[in-house]
Amino acid sequence: MNLQIIYYGKLLGFICLFDKNCAFLSFFQTIGFIGPAVSLLGLNAAKNPSVASACLTVAVGLNSFSHSGFLVNFQEVAPEYAGVLHDV
Numbered sequence: 001m002n003l004q005i006i007y008y009g010k011l012l013g014f015i016c017l018f019d020k021n022c023a024f025l026s027f028f029q030t031i032g033f034i035g036p037a038v039s040l041l042g043l044n045a046a047k048n049p050s051v052a053s054a055c056l057t058v059a060v061g062l063n064s065f066s067h068s069g070f071l072v073n074f075q076e077v078a079p080e081y082a083g084v085l086h087d088v
Contacts, residue, residue: 012068013075025073032066035059 015024039059046052074082 006068016076025076028065028068029070032063032068035062035065 012024012028036059039055039062043052043055043059046055074085078085
């Protein structure tokens with residue numbers, strides 16, 4: 001998951017270079033919140049352990065979209081103080 005957060009964060013930062021409104025931040029947050037919810041609903045319907053494991057893996061993987069959108073938000077609000085804001 002940590003590698004996915006880094007990858008998605010860099011991807012989102014690259015996209016925000018060209019899109020000054022950064023509408024993809026909301027898109028990444030939406031995937032990060034709705035994707036795991038749908039995956040966990042699939043977990044409820046799982047009949048064998050391999051399907052349950054796959055649903056949990058997808059839920060954690062899609063949750064990294066939310067984390068990457070959250071981490072890029074500091075760079076969008078105050079780029080020169082992003083490190084300080086993230087530490088607070």
